Amino acid sequence: MNLHRLDLVSLQLFNLVARSGSISKVAELALLAVGAASKRISDLEAAVGAPLLERHSRGATLTVAGLALQRHAQRILADVDQLEADLSDYASGLVGVVRLWANTSAVTQFLPQDIAGFIAANPEIRIELEEEDSNEIVLAVLDGRADFGIFADRTPAMGLQLMNYRDDQLVMVVPPGHALAGKRAVRFEEAVDYDFVSLPKNTSLARRLQTETDALGRRLKMRIQVRSFDAMCQMVAAGLGVAILPREAIRPHLKSMHLKQIALDDAWAKRRLLIGVRDAAAVPKHVRLLIDHLCG
Incomplete structure (x- = not known):
C-alpha cells in the first residue's frame, strides 16, 4: 500500500x-x-x-x-x-482570522457594536464568532479551538489570563399582572418561591441562580428551560414564570411583549464579563488588536 x-x-x-x-x-x-x-x-x-x-x-x-x-x-x-x-x-489582503467564543450575554448586548467598530477600522481581519456557554468557552480557549473567549465571572478559568470586558446588570422580568409587577425593586429571596424560566442548568446564569437559592436554603422552582434570552422572554410573557436576565438584553422585548422589569437588590446581580486568553504576550498581532479594542 x-x-x-x-x-x-x-x-x-x-x-x-x-x-x-x-x-x-x-x-x-x-x-x-x-x-x-x-x-x-x-x-x-x-x-x-x-x-x-x-x-x-x-x-x-x-x-x-x-x-x-x-x-x-x-x-x-x-x-x-x-x-x-x-x-x-x-x-485578497486578509491579515488574519480571530476565533472568538463568547457567551450569550456578550453576544446579545455588547459584541455587535464592538465588532462592527473594529471591522470598520480593520477590514483586513476576519472574525469567527462562536456563541457558547461560559464553561465551554474556557475549555475552547485552553485547548486552542478559540484564540480567546468572553465569559461570566465565577466561571472556573484556571490556566487563563483574565481581563475585564464589561459589567452586566441582572434584573427580574415578570409578566403583566404578576404579584411582583408593582414593585420597582426586589431581593431574590422575595421571588424564589415563584415559578422560574431559565437557561439550561449548565449555563453560568442558571448556575448563579442555583448557587444563590442554595445559599438561602430554599429550592428553585424551575418551570421550564430554554436556550435563548428571547425564548425566556416569550415564556415569561405567556405566564409560565419569572426570569432573571441581563438588563440590556431584554430592553428590546419589554415593550413588544408587555413585560415588567424589576431591579434586583442583590450584590450578585451585578456580573462582570471577562476576556480569557492562554498567554496574552504570545497571541498574534491581529488577535491582540481585537482584544485591545474590546478592553479599550
Whole structure:
C-alpha cells in the first residue's frame, strides 16, 4: 500500500463515481474518456491495495474498502475546499482570522457594536464568532479551538489570563399582572418561591441562580428551560414564570411583549464579563488588536 500516490483529481473522480454508481457518467461530466477515468480508479485500487468498486453491467457499487475510502475522500476534499477559501482570503489582503467564543450575554448586548467598530477600522481581519456557554468557552480557549473567549465571572478559568470586558446588570422580568409587577425593586429571596424560566442548568446564569437559592436554603422552582434570552422572554410573557436576565438584553422585548422589569437588590446581580486568553504576550498581532479594542 502506498497512499502517498493518491492525488486529489483521482479522489474527486472516485467520490463522484461512488455517488453516481457509474464510471461512464462521471467520465462524461469530467470530459474524460471512459478508459482514462477507469485507469484513474484502477490506479487508486493499486495504491490502496484492494478493490474499491464492484463493476457490473448496471454500473459500479462500492466494496467495503471503497466505502472506507469514500468517507475519507469526502473529508479530505472538504478540507481542501476550506483551505482554498482560507488562502483566497489571504490572497485578497486578509491579515488574519480571530476565533472568538463568547457567551450569550456578550453576544446579545455588547459584541455587535464592538465588532462592527473594529471591522470598520480593520477590514483586513476576519472574525469567527462562536456563541457558547461560559464553561465551554474556557475549555475552547485552553485547548486552542478559540484564540480567546468572553465569559461570566465565577466561571472556573484556571490556566487563563483574565481581563475585564464589561459589567452586566441582572434584573427580574415578570409578566403583566404578576404579584411582583408593582414593585420597582426586589431581593431574590422575595421571588424564589415563584415559578422560574431559565437557561439550561449548565449555563453560568442558571448556575448563579442555583448557587444563590442554595445559599438561602430554599429550592428553585424551575418551570421550564430554554436556550435563548428571547425564548425566556416569550415564556415569561405567556405566564409560565419569572426570569432573571441581563438588563440590556431584554430592553428590546419589554415593550413588544408587555413585560415588567424589576431591579434586583442583590450584590450578585451585578456580573462582570471577562476576556480569557492562554498567554496574552504570545497571541498574534491581529488577535491582540481585537482584544485591545474590546478592553479599550
